[in-house]
Amino acid sequence: MKNILITGGAGYIGSHTAVQLIEAGYNPIIIDDLSNSEEKVLDRLEEITGRKLTFYKGDCSDKSLLEKIASEHEISGVIHFAAFKAVGESTVQPLKYYQNNIGSLLAILDFMKANRIKDLVFSSSCTVYGQPEVLPVTEETPRQDAESPYGNTKKICEDILMDFVKSQAGIRVISLRYFNPVGAHPSGKIGELPIGTPANLVPFVTQTAAGIREKLTVFGDDYDTVDGSCVRDFIHVMDLADAHVKALAYLGEQQVDFYDVFNVGTGNGNTVLEVIRTFEKVNRVKVNFEIGARRPGDIVKIWADTAKINSVFNWHPSYSLEDSLRDSWNWQKTL
Ligand code: NAD
Ligand code: WQD
Numbered sequence: 317m318k319n320i321l322i323t324g325g326a327g328y329i330g331s332h333t334a335v336q337l338i339e340a341g342y343n344p345i346i347i348d349d350l351s352n353s354e355e356k357v358l359d360r361l362e363e364i365t366g367r368k369l370t371f372y373k374g375d376c377s378d379k380s381l382l383e384k385i386a387s388e389h390e391i392s393g394v395i396h397f398a399a400f401k402a403v404g405e406s407t408v409q410p411l412k413y414y415q416n417n418i419g420s421l422l423a424i425l426d427f428m429k430a431n432r433i434k435d436l437v438f439s440s441s442c443t444v445y446g447q448p449e450v451l452p453v454t455e456e457t458p459r460q461d462a463e464s465p466y467g468n469t470k471k472i473c474e475d476i477l478m479d480f481v482k483s484q485a486g487i488r489v490i491s492l493r494y495f496n497p498v499g500a501h502p503s504g505k506i507g508e509l510p511i512g513t514p515a516n517l518v519p520f521v522t523q524t525a526a527g528i529r530e531k532l533t534v535f536g537d538d539y540d541t542v543d544g545s546c547v548r549d550f551i552h553v554m555d556l557a558d559a560h561v562k563a564l565a566y567l568g569e570q571q572v573d574f575y576d577v578f579n580v581g582t583g584n585g586n587t588v589l590e591v592i593r594t595f596e597k598v599n600r601v602k603v604n605f606e607i608g609a610r611r612p613g614d615i616v617k618i619w620a621d622t623a624k625i626n627s628v629f630n631w632h633p634s635y636s637l638e639d640s641l642r643d644s645w646n647w648q649k650t651l
Pocket of ligand 2: 496614
């Protein structure tokens, strides 16, 4: 069984990916410093999968910890999720973001080279596209100057990966550019755990429906879209997790010194108001909301062209927006 090191594997996307990896016959080894997650996620993973998981609590920039892991397990690939992701905080504490997001990638690449580990899947983001002129966005759509230090770390990490592969480091890398991950494991045992007031739409919707937040503010309804609110491509986290499994399999078929990028989205755009209405309809629960001012720096509309991932990985999303919002609510209710 192949051992896959998952940095940030106790987090939202990493935990769901651990489940999918086990189902596909891999053995995930998780390293997480729990800076944005909780140890009980590991117990939940064991409940879902019926398997004991190998977990190392610590910083994935810690070279001695990485060497300890390599001495205890033969690692065949890495999925690097670990990063800070709060866009707003990154504008106030940019160095924290550059340090962790870039520093951890550099440490992982050093570690891979030293231990002759070939395969890496990296968590990138549709944020690298900014506001594209032409929609949907393909992988050829030019990247733009980042709106935030967080976004810039993703762009810089992609550049580092390209340069490292060009240097003939003997590795194979895929950057997955995620659109907007939503939903949770259908069991309701794992999901997104926002700390403090959520900045993202769906956790704010579920917390408002649960009465934790009094009211959701829709940031603007006067944009040039079907109903005036912004458009995003909301992808179920289980489908997103599955894309990582497909990416690993695909890397295994490539020669070394390989780098490529893939969009991971559904290919459909939905507005913020559509999300609220769909949430209310599938869950038969009201969401108290008001229309407010535009949020500075917001992208008006973006959704993915998924032709590349559909054909190259034979990956297709199997969950609808309704499924995503049902699973997000199911998860919220367990919290
Ligand atoms: P998350 O915060 O839930 O998970 C990240 C995990 O990494 C957390 O468990 C955290 O404790 C851990 N971590 C952070 N720095 C670490 C370090 N130095 N060493 C060890 N562990 C560390 O976030 P997520 O939503 O699961 O995102 C995973 C990745 O996907 C991130 O790289 C993020 O930037 C990227 N991404 C997320 C989204 C999104 O909307 N959720 C969209 C695009 C890209
Ligand atoms: C979605 C829509 C808001 C909250 C962020 C990051 C991006 C990427 C994904 C990681 C927008 C609206 C939101 C609220 C609202 N992450 N909204 N009221 O903006 O697509 O992107 O997460 O890489 O880098 O910037 O996601 O969930 O914040 O917002 O009206 O209370 O919901 O204006 O139109 P976004 P989001």
